[in-house]
Amino acid sequence: DTEVTQTPKHLVMGMTNKKSLKCEQHMGHRAMYWYKQKAKKPPELMFVYSYEKLSINESVPSRFSPECPNSSLLNLHLHALQPEDSALYLCASSQVPKVSGNTIYFGEGSWLTVV
Amino acid sequence: GQNIDQPTEMTATEGAIVQINCTYQTSGFNGLFWYQQHAGEAPTFLSYNVLDGLEEKGRFSSFLSRSKGYSYLLLKELQMKDSASYLCAVRDNAGNMLTFGGGTRLMVKP
Numbered sequence: 001d002t003e004v005t006q007t008p009k010h011l012v013m014g015m016t017n018k019k020s021l022k023c024e025q026h027m028g029h030r031a032m033y034w035y036k037q038k039a040k041k042p043p044e045l046m047f048v049y050s051y052e053k054l055s056i057n058e059s060v061p062s063r064f065s066p067e068c069p070n071s072s073l074l075n076l077h078l079h080a081l082q083p084e085d086s087a088l089y090l091c092a093s094s095q096v097p098k099v100s101g102n103t104i105y106f107g108e109g110s111w112l113t114v115v
Numbered sequence: 116g117q118n119i120d121q122p123t124e125m126t127a128t129e130g131a132i133v134q135i136n137c138t139y140q141t142s143g144f145n146g147l148f149w150y151q152q153h154a155g156e157a158p159t160f161l162s163y164n165v166l167d168g169l170e171e172k173g174r175f176s177s178f179l180s181r182s183k184g185y186s187y188l189l190l191k192e193l194q195m196k197d198s199a200s201y202l203c204a205v206r207d208n209a210g211n212m213l214t215f216g217g218g219t220r221l222m223v224k225p
Contacts, residue, residue, distance in 0.1 A: 033213075042202055042215035043158065056212065090157055092213075104148065104206075104213055109157045 003027075004107035006091050012113045015081060021110045023074040023091030032074040033104070034066060035090040043090055049074060050096075081114045088112075117141045119216035121203050126222045127193055135188045135201050135219045143208030149177050149188045150202040152218070158202055161188070190221075198223045 004025045013019045023032065031050050035043035048056035049068040063085075065077040074091055088109045095102035118140040127133040139147070146165040150158035162170055164179035164186060176189040188201055203216040 042204075042218050045212055045214070048212065088157075103160050103163055105160060106150075106157045 004091055004093055004105050006089075006107035006110050008110060009108065010111045010113075012115060013078065013081065014115055015083070017081075018077070018079045020078065021076040021089055021091075021112070023076075023093075023107055024072055025093040025105075025107075026072055027093065027105070028071075028095075029093035029105075030071060030096050031094045032068060033092040033094075034064075034074070034076050035092060035106075037088040037090055037109070039087075047076075078112070081112075083114050086113045117205055117207070117214040119203055119205055119214060121201075121216040121219045123217065124220045124222070126224060127190075129193055129195060129223055129225050131193050132189065132191050133193060133221065135190070135203075135221065137186045137188070137203030137216055139184045139186070139203070139205050139216075141184075141205050141207070141214075144181065145206045145208050147177075147179055147186050148202075148204040148206070148213065149175075149186075150204065152200045152202060154199075161201075193223050195223050195225070197221065 007022045033048050034046040036046050037043040045058050046060045047066045052068045063080045067075040090109045091107040092104050094104040121137045148163050149161040151161050152158045162177035169178045174191045179186045200218040200220050202218045204213045206213050
């Protein structure tokens, strides 16, 4: 089973709304990631969690707030977003990062539109 | 920092072979990934190289030369469904960060 599940698949929100994106994996992976992907661009790393602790924050605005409640779940809380934040948000997971050969698996993504 | 280059677009014929190149200049290296991404979908893992040489998986093969900072993805017996973007990505030394190239959009024609 190499599945990373993301919900919702599509989300439309206003600039004053508060919403959350959710990600779940049951592969025993201890590293989880959020990426942002704009149309016709490659994914860009936002956050990395390693052993449920935030290890990398790629200078992401505070209107994006990640949370890792346990080793299987990763959330991305959204508040006061801007229209330019509209994008595909990808969750990914992998085994302990330093182990050679471990693959990073992506979920199907959540399409976010900010109006 | 990481600098990863790959061609923007390629066109090939159904049944043919195509090679997609990727060059990288990185401050650290802990493996190179190839992903396939169809329009509107998430990236799907294709292959992983951490040592020099060729990795073969069915119709797909990937090659790595660390000394040259060079990799390629080889697709054989092309099918129409292979029309997609192919993303080259390099993982840093710490193993946490995966940096993507711009992607190569492959169009397979009958």
